[in-house]
Amino acid sequence: MSENPSKQSVDQIEADITAARVRLAGTVDELHTRTAPQEIARRQVESLRTKLTAATHTESGDLRAERIAAVAAAAVALLGLAVARRRHR
Template sequence: MAELEQKSTSVGAIEADINATRDRLAATIDELAFRAQPKEIARREVASVKASLYAATHTPEGDLRVERVAAIGAAVAAVLGLVIWRRTRD
């Protein structure tokens, strides 16, 4: 009788473990499905670009790196000037 009770406890523990594993897997699948949504991917990409831009234009203390901002502005102005010049030539 003690063996039967021990086996049923083992079976119960195994079933509980299977159910817990199933719940973890379901949560993982839900998280992966959420992460794969185009809106979520776009949101993460925008956040990444913002963080990169902030890191490129600010010091670790949070101060603005004026020389980098000026260089970026000059590059944008040069590209815009080139685009405008090419359009007026055609």
């Protein structure tokens, strides 16, 4: 059976409060770490690397040359458009 809260000892109540403070401090520290700009940037870079690897490699780890060539061609085309647009101004 659980004890009636009014019958708990002062020491037990203080121990419960201390434990709650420790848990709360841990939660606050974790939230602070997760929301730090450096941590957010690190997670975004890691996500980008994972997506890039998935897009440019097969499941066995082989390079997908056709996808890399397509991306390179698209980049060259965009660069060409940007240069042409700049010259036109």
